[in-house]
Amino acid sequence: MKKDTILSTKSLEAMWPVINPFLFFAHHLDYYPAGNEEMGPAASLRGRNIGNDFTAKDGWRMYHGDTIPGFPVHPHRGFETISIVNEGFVDHSDSHGQAGRYGRGDVQWMTAGAGLQHSEMFPMLNTEGENTLELFQIWLNLPKAKKFAAPHFKMLWAEDIPIFKTTDEKGKSLIINVIAGCIDDVRALPPAPDSWAADPENEVAIWTIQIDEGAKWELPVASEKVNRTLYFYKGSSLTINGVTVSSNQAIELKANEQVTIENSDSISYLLLLQGKPILEPVVQYGPFVMNTKAEIQQAMDDYRRTSFGGWPWPNDSQVHPRSRGRFALHKDGTEEIK
Numbered sequence: 001m002k003k004d005t006i007l008s009t010k011s012l013e014a015m016w017p018v019i020n021p022f023l024f025f026a027h028h029l030d031y032y033p034a035g036n037e038e039m040g041p042a043a044s045l046r047g048r049n050i051g052n053d054f055t056a057k058d059g060w061r062m063y064h065g066d067t068i069p070g071f072p073v074h075p076h077r078g079f080e081t082i083s084i085v086n087e088g089f090v091d092h093s094d095s096h097g098q099a100g101r102y103g104r105g106d107v108q109w110m111t112a113g114a115g116l117q118h119s120e121m122f123p124m125l126n127t128e129g130e131n132t133l134e135l136f137q138i139w140l141n142l143p144k145a146k147k148f149a150a151p152h153f154k155m156l157w158a159e160d161i162p163i164f165k166t167t168d169e170k171g172k173s174l175i176i177n178v179i180a181g182c183i184d185d186v187r188a189l190p191p192a193p194d195s196w197a198a199d200p201e202n203e204v205a206i207w208t209i210q211i212d213e214g215a216k217w218e219l220p221v222a223s224e225k226v227n228r229t230l231y232f233y234k235g236s237s238l239t240i241n242g243v244t245v246s247s248n249q250a251i252e253l254k255a256n257e258q259v260t261i262e263n264s265d266s267i268s269y270l271l272l273l274q275g276k277p278i279l280e281p282v283v284q285y286g287p288f289v290m291n292t293k294a295e296i297q298q299a300m301d302d303y304r305r306t307s308f309g310g311w312p313w314p315n316d317s318q319v320h321p322r323s324r325g326r327f328a329l330h331k332d333g334t335e336e337i338k
Contacts, residue, residue, distance in 0.1 A: 006243055006252070009245060021277055021278045024138070025138050029134050032132065033130060035123070039123040045062065066317070068124070072119050073316045074287060075288075079112055080142060083138075084107050085107070088132055089101055089103035089122070090102055101123075104158060105159075107155070110152070110153040115151065115299065121318065140195065144291050153330075157338055161188075162187065181203065181206065203222050206272070208270075209269070213266050215262075218259065219258075225276050230253060235263070238262065239264075240262075255274060
């Protein structure tokens, strides 16, 4: 085995390191208390920097929310957000009148494209106990030809996401939720239509992985041009091609070489991101990601002029009624109810 299949390892902080075609990766894990009547935390907010609360006081954060945690209305242009919710719920609202509530394994795939505003709030639906939230948000770039695609979102509901399962020679199991890409004959649901991931030639893969204690698994080989990172975010340690790696590490791998992963004495949880890079300039200013500074200036001017469609909701921190279950309302009026 070649040990140099590991190109680098980096510690996982609040913002996880990414490689082209990905732009950003955040892992939110908040142990929220019971909810109050407003669906905010039934706890004192004293001592928090309300409006910019990113310190995990008492195990949770308000982020940019004031009464309900989350991210009130803000714009995007030029890329996509992929939000994976393992625990808790997210309430989505946007400038096209679209809305949704998703969680407990659901994934939202949103193409910002030409521009939209949206809010992502974390309602505390449980009034009797904790409201733990675990959310991964990934930003995937769009190529120049798709920067001005029509904004779009779709739901990958937990019960519909394809699952790959295998066991090793000792009967130890591995389970992968295939959010993008494919493994063996298990192929993900289609992504948003204008996504870099929509073309199989780009080999985009997003997998969440659970490995039994003591399990051994060979990661499938991809092509040489693919960038591949394995995020080991929960567990004890892994051995990757003979190299021991502790948890809370991002491990950049050579995609076209064999990688054997051996787990230690506890269940391990990983997330894999891979894809061919978009070989174009990247210029980013906050929530806008374009190819030139002039396009960034245009995005700012367009947003000031049009507000990317305005804001049709009564609150900047819009949440849906507590009684609503998981749903998605699209701009054509169609509604998915789960």
